[in-house]
Amino acid sequence: MxxxxxxxxxxxxxxxxxxxxxxxxxxxxxxxxxxxxxxxxxxxxxxxxxxxxxxxxxxxxxxxxxxxxxxxLAKDVKVETLRAPSIMEVEVSCVETPGDNWMTPFMQYLGKGILPEDKKEARRLRVRALQYEMIEGGLYRKSYLGPSLKCIGPTEAEYVIREIHEGICGMHMGPRWWQREP
Missing domain, CATH: 3.30.420.10 (Ribonuclease H-like superfamily/Ribonuclease H)
Incomplete structure (x- = not known):
């Protein structure tokens, strides 16, 4: 044209x-x-x-x-229905893979029997691993007086802390010391 x-x-x-x-x-x-x-x-x-x-x-x-x-409508108005926007938005899903953290050596040793190559580190891991156990693929710390404690990585820890302080438990106030009678 x-x-x-x-x-x-x-x-x-x-x-x-x-x-x-x-x-x-x-x-x-x-x-x-x-x-x-x-x-x-x-x-x-x-x-x-x-x-x-x-x-x-x-x-x-x-x-x-x-x-x-x-x-x-007047006859001179043309109507066109757009099926899709002229800007196509690409959806991207963020997938976070858990990397190595402090639990990895314990899980490898307790789950698969794999020890570090350094003899000093291997001995240290064997001694410390006595405090932990694997339950259904998760790492738990043994507790003498109560249930086993679930071990979590850094990402999960951030979520738990955020939930405790901002979520459903966000308004935890502690004891009502100001209402006690003398």
Whole structure:
């Protein structure tokens, strides 16, 4: 079509000013749309102009599509339903693999019988491992007066501490010393 200059008329004052660079975009989706606009190449110039809804009957009719049936629209309004957004968001799932931590040597020794190569470290591990046991793939510290204590890694420890201080137990206040009678 050999188009060199593009002039777009929009009914959104906010969008027009964001494309011009007069307003800052903070919404992540809007930022992605603005990046798409900036990627448009092949034009000598592009301009986005704001048209108030009072001066644009087609845009006003389109803005009312959600609440008005199609029969009430003027015949010159074309309706296109978009099946997908023009910005495709890629979903990324963060998978965290547990790395080696202080429990790894104990679990290797108690689970598989693997000892460190250094004889001093191996002897030290054997002595300290007497305080631990493996139960259903987890490491537990033996307790003389109560149940075995579950050992957790750094990531789980952060979660447990956060849950104790901010979660359901967040408002633990301690004893009511101010209400005691003298």
């Amino acid at each position: 050999k188009v060199r200059r593009v002039q777009a008329h929009v009914d959104s004052f906010l969008v027009a000013n964001q494309v011009k660079g007069e307003y800052e975009s903070k919404d992540p989706k809007m930022i992605k749309y603005l990046e798409k606009v900036k990627e448009l190449k092949g034009f000598e110039g592009a301009e986005v102009l704001h048209v108030p809804r009072s001066q644009n009957k087609k845009a006003d009719a389109l803005s009312k599509l959600a609440s008005v049936a199609f029969d009430h």
